[in-house]
Amino acid sequence: MRDVAVIGVGMTKFGERWDKQLRDLFVEAGNEALKDANMGRDEVQALFVGNFSAGSFVGQEHVAPLLSDYLSLKSKPAFRVESACASSAMAFNLACMAVASGTYDIVMVGGVEKMTDVSAPEATSVYAKAMDAEWESFFGLTLPAAFALIARRHFVQYGTKPEQLAMVSVKNHRNGSKNPLAQFQFEVTVERVLSSPIVSDPLHVLDCSPVTDGAAAVILCSAELARKYTDTPVYVLGFGVASDSMALHDRPDITTLGAVVKASRQAYRMAGIEPKDVDVAELHDSFTIAEIILYEDLGFCEKGKGGMMIQEGETEIGGRIPVNPSGGLKARGHPVGASGAAQIVEIVKQLRGEAGRRQVPGAEIGMTQSMGGTASTCAVHIFGRRKR
Amino acid sequence: MRDVAVIGVGMTKFGERWDKQLRDLFVEAGNEALKDANMGRDEVQALFVGNFSAGSFVGQEHVAPLLSDYLSLKSKPAFRVESACASSAMAFNLACMAVASGTYDIVMVGGVEKMTDVSAPEATSVYAKAMDAEWESFFGLTLPAAFALIARRHFVQYGTKPEQLAMVSVKNHRNGSKNPLAQFQFEVTVERVLSSPIVSDPLHVLDCSPVTDGAAAVILCSAELARKYTDTPVYVLGFGVASDSMALHDRPDITTLGAVVKASRQAYRMAGIEPKDVDVAELHDSFTIAEIILYEDLGFCEKGKGGMMIQEGETEIGGRIPVNPSGGLKARGHPVGASGAAQIVEIVKQLRGEAGRRQVPGAEIGMTQSMGGTASTCAVHIFGRRKR
Numbered sequence: 001m002r003d004v005a006v007i008g009v010g011m012t013k014f015g016e017r018w019d020k021q022l023r024d025l026f027v028e029a030g031n032e033a034l035k036d037a038n039m040g041r042d043e044v045q046a047l048f049v050g051n052f053s054a055g056s057f058v059g060q061e062h063v064a065p066l067l068s069d070y071l072s073l074k075s076k077p078a079f080r081v082e083s084a085c086a087s088s089a090m091a092f093n094l095a096c097m098a099v100a101s102g103t104y105d106i107v108m109v110g111g112v113e114k115m116t117d118v119s120a121p122e123a124t125s126v127y128a129k130a131m132d133a134e135w136e137s138f139f140g141l142t143l144p145a146a147f148a149l150i151a152r153r154h155f156v157q158y159g160t161k162p163e164q165l166a167m168v169s170v171k172n173h174r175n176g177s178k179n180p181l182a183q184f185q186f187e188v189t190v191e192r193v194l195s196s197p198i199v200s201d202p203l204h205v206l207d208c209s210p211v212t213d214g215a216a217a218v219i220l221c222s223a224e225l226a227r228k229y230t231d232t233p234v235y236v237l238g239f240g241v242a243s244d245s246m247a248l249h250d251r252p253d254i255t256t257l258g259a260v261v262k263a264s265r266q267a268y269r270m271a272g273i274e275p276k277d278v279d280v281a282e283l284h285d286s287f288t289i290a291e292i293i294l295y296e297d298l299g300f301c302e303k304g305k306g307g308m309m310i311q312e313g314e315t316e317i318g319g320r321i322p323v324n325p326s327g328g329l330k331a332r333g334h335p336v337g338a339s340g341a342a343q344i345v346e347i348v349k350q351l352r353g354e355a356g357r358r359q360v361p362g363a364e365i366g367m368t369q370s371m372g373g374t375a376s377t378c379a380v381h382i383f384g385r386r387k388r
Numbered sequence: 389m390r391d392v393a394v395i396g397v398g399m400t401k402f403g404e405r406w407d408k409q410l411r412d413l414f415v416e417a418g419n420e421a422l423k424d425a426n427m428g429r430d431e432v433q434a435l436f437v438g439n440f441s442a443g444s445f446v447g448q449e450h451v452a453p454l455l456s457d458y459l460s461l462k463s464k465p466a467f468r469v470e471s472a473c474a475s476s477a478m479a480f481n482l483a484c485m486a487v488a489s490g491t492y493d494i495v496m497v498g499g500v501e502k503m504t505d506v507s508a509p510e511a512t513s514v515y516a517k518a519m520d521a522e523w524e525s526f527f528g529l530t531l532p533a534a535f536a537l538i539a540r541r542h543f544v545q546y547g548t549k550p551e552q553l554a555m556v557s558v559k560n561h562r563n564g565s566k567n568p569l570a571q572f573q574f575e576v577t578v579e580r581v582l583s584s585p586i587v588s589d590p591l592h593v594l595d596c597s598p599v600t601d602g603a604a605a606v607i608l609c610s611a612e613l614a615r616k617y618t619d620t621p622v623y624v625l626g627f628g629v630a631s632d633s634m635a636l637h638d639r640p641d642i643t644t645l646g647a648v649v650k651a652s653r654q655a656y657r658m659a660g661i662e663p664k665d666v667d668v669a670e671l672h673d674s675f676t677i678a679e680i681i682l683y684e685d686l687g688f689c690e691k692g693k694g695g696m697m698i699q700e701g702e703t704e705i706g707g708r709i710p711v712n713p714s715g716g717l718k719a720r721g722h723p724v725g726a727s728g729a730a731q732i733v734e735i736v737k738q739l740r741g742e743a744g745r746r747q748v749p750g751a752e753i754g755m756t757q758s759m760g761g762t763a764s765t766c767a768v769h770i771f772g773r774r775k776r
Binding site for chain 2: 001021023046052053055056058059060061062064065066068069073075076077078079080081082083084090093094097098100101102103126129130131132133134137138241242243244245246250258259262372373376377
């Protein structure tokens with residue numbers, strides 16, 4: 001399979017975007033990615049869009065040709081991929097294969113979600129469609145409640161503490177305060193997180209990623225073409241994708257995310273690296289407990305030591321493995337279908353050295369990890385400044 | 389890019405399947421495809437699922453890992469693709485690229501829709517999400533109404549007649565009466581079609597494909613592996629995918645489906661064939677007018693002569709280019725996300741000579757054509773008994 005590279009990235013300001021519709025958000029991100037790649041829109045041969053639930057949020061399915069149309073890509077193939085919160089990460093993965101197969105040389109991959117047109121309770125119901133409708137959400141389980149169950153069990157098995165969860169929020173808000181496109185650009189303290197309202201015990205509102213509007217897009221091409229467009233291509237070194245049982249009750253241990261373990265091991269193998277080689281990572285901190293478990297399941301630390309890893313500052317910018325310099329889902333915001341693409345935008349900026357006040361110095365290898373629902377889907381991509 | 393082949397197919401009975409849920413339908417089709425391929429489920433490396441709107445029909449997004457889970461595919465990568473009525477055709481296209489890239493050797497591709505859990509008016513509203521929500525469905529345009537506009541204009545420009553539309557229904561019902569898995573296994577007459585209730589003038593209810601539950605699945609592998617599993621592999625000779633403006637009002641001429649023209653020309657070129665070389669075709673007859681326009685836009689006849697083509701019996705089994713021997717969407721039924729895969733199931737059976745009473749004698753080259761909404765998406769695949 002031939003190598004592929006990212007040569008352009010773009011994203012909108014994330015937040016409550018009352019000024020823009022779904023299509024407008026995507027056009028904004030797509031145009032920025034084209035500009036960043038120094039490329040005319042006629043050169044793009046296909047579009048891959050990640051979107052979770054525009055059907056429920058704004059009454060629109062079949063978004064791919066709509067977005068292609070509004071981006072003036074003119075009759076090009078346009079694919080929509082849906083994998084809950086991992087939608088645009090999975091779209092990126094399929095786009096990698098499409099370019100690797102030789103079918104296309106240059107494609108645009110992006111994600112978009114317009115969530116604030118519905119009320120918060122409605123949004124919670126839509127989120128719940130990412131879990132098992134028959135055996136989980138029908139009985140009232142919501143995504144925050146599912147992660148609250150996971151957190152409680154992690155507390156019991158490994159002694160993890162609410163304060164450690166709060167530290168994830170503190171770190172990601174601090175990073176987000178340095179990201180002009182983040183939804184939340186303010187800092188929080190452990191005390192403020194722990195005194196914020198409970199959403200589902202032990203998770204406070206400041207343990208949860210927000211409801212967000214936004215879009216992100218990248219331009220992907222075959223590695224041999226990349227230098228025609230940029231002096232700083234970012235290569236895809238490896239990837240892994242895995243699934244897990246949909247319902248939590250079918251898993252042997254809810255404190256281990258099996259799909260994350262499998263997807264990351266595939267990605268490390270394909271890239272020929274080990275966890276310690278990762279210089280910067282964007283992880284799926286939909287809830288603070290998720291980021292702690294991800295440290296463990298990605299092999300950044302021993303199982304059960306995720307709480308200590310955040311406590312000791314190892315994932316701060318400047319730490320051993322900086323995680324979520326963008327602010328993560330927590331502070332950058334989480335427009336569900338766009339988050340996977342936004343992670344890639346951040347890692348590309350980090351590897352190019354263009355991340356401004358939140359730059360991880362000298363980053364050479366970056367990782368994105370995205371998951372859907374309670375990690376029934378996980379996609380991991382590893383990027384590098386140099387080819388495999 | 390390396391060649392790929394279909395080595396196993398399966399589908400459920402289409403119809404009102406009160407006995408089964410979404411997941412059960414897919415498991416039934418998937419298991420049958422595995423059995424047909426003489427393959428254990430552990431050999432499948434990834435799952436590609438086409439589904440239009442389970443989020444709206446049954447409150448379930450993120451269906452790919454759910455279906456993988458219930459099929460016991462165990463933690464394998466599972467992708468969901470949504471392109472309205474072309475969902476599983478587009479999933480098949482991406483699966484072809486994934487195998488061609490060398491990422492996977494053997495994958496399952498399928499589609500499923502469970503539509504009868506909502507009322508008919510609700511179903512019509514869900515269908516409408518396949519069009520432009522802001523500029524079409526918001527103002528009350530439904531899919532039947534959109535195709536009614538197209539039909540009226542075709543009448544004016546080319547002199548096509550309601551009787552000719554009815555003949556499409558008559559042919560497809562006749563074929564469907566020979567298909568034990570079809571939703572409607574009864575014949576109709578031109579008189580009966582024309583005296584059936586009007587849905588949107590000039591389209592009668594017997595001009596429209598029905599609301600259907602069902603699933604279909606195929607096993608796809610690299611061509612070099614195919615003979616290990618079967619003596620009758622069916623090779624993918626070529627494909628084409630294109631999009632068009634979402635809203636009808638943005639098209640220069642609503643009687644020509646631009647995406648169909650573009651996708652089919654790409655597919656012919658890749659396969660190295662011409663329209664006259666097609667021995668059997670499964671086309672997207674969501675409405676009878678669609679099949680007539682498809683004859684024209686696929687190059688089976690001159691523009692404007694589609695009405696004459698059905699009238700002269702050229703697309704009957706035994707005619708010049710038999711179309712929809714399965715009964716098509718009209719009589720086989722149209723479980724939106726499954727229809728693209730069901731077309732592939734039929735063409736594979738036809739090329740293997742296993743289509744029973746509806747067999748097209750000596751078929752060597754087959755075509756599937758699937759489209760979403762008003763053909764804002766079109767995917768064409770060409771299959772053959774021999775490699776390219």
